[in-house]
Amino acid sequence: MGYYNENVIDDIDPNIVRNPSFDEWFDIVESILRNDEFQRRKLFPHHHNMSVWDHSIFVSFRSFVMGGIFHCDTRVCAIAGLLHDFYPLAWLYNEELAALDNGNYMERLNRKEPLFKRHGFTHGREAAENYIKFFPELEDPKITDAIKKHMFPLTIGIPKYKESFVITLVDKSNSVHELPNPIVVPGMIKNSVVKIFNKQKFGK
Ligand SMILES: [Fe+2]
Numbered sequence: 001m002g003y004y005n006e007n008v009i010d011d012i013d014p015n016i017v018r019n020p021s022f023d024e025w026f027d028i029v030e031s032i033l034r035n036d037e038f039q040r041r042k043l044f045p046h047h048h049n050m051s052v053w054d055h056s057i058f059v060s061f062r063s064f065v066m067g068g069i070f071h072c073d074t075r076v077c078a079i080a081g082l083l084h085d086f087y088p089l090a091w092l093y094n095e096e097l098a099a100l101d102n103g104n105y106m107e108r109l110n111r112k113e114p115l116f117k118r119h120g121f122t123h124g125r126e127a128a129e130n131y132i133k134f135f136p137e138l139e140d141p142k143i144t145d146a147i148k149k150h151m152f153p154l155t156i157g158i159p160k161y162k163e164s165f166v167i168t169l170v171d172k173s174n175s176v177h178e179l180p181n182p183i184v185v186p187g188m189i190k191n192s193v194v195k196i197f198n199k200q201k202f203g204k
């Protein structure tokens, strides 16, 4: 499969690579970026034509920089930012990802789940379990808390550490940046309404 790239820096946004803080951040996260399972996040769709790989790198780098400003543990910010969406199963379809591991990554797409078991509510906890599975040497209470609660206030617990607040804030601000241009939103709403209507009426 064509997702793995030894030259990790080639797959990082050049604006981040050119930033004066890049080398310091890269030293902390390089081993995660080189990990095969983590590189598969290039095939996990996030929102709006962005991959989980790109989104996670943005959240990690910005959290690292912001953490420095607020006197946080910047190593925790960099690692938790990178792994905050490291949940095991995709919630959106991707053909290349479906071709890996007998389509196991797509298992969730066929499930009918009650509202509180859906991706938005559960993926923080799933990512917190998954990072310990793949990176047991990184296990740390602050990293676990930041990953588990990054969807606050959708989570049951309140973030415990200032690093956790940095991750949840940067993730939310990033999601706003990743939103589509407001001009196209009415068309998107119309398409969604038509889709729901067709599903109700024709079952498709
Ligand atoms: Fe998330």
Ligand SMILES: [Fe+2]
Residues within 6 Å of the ligand: 055, 059, 084, 085, 171
């Ligand atoms: Fe995220």
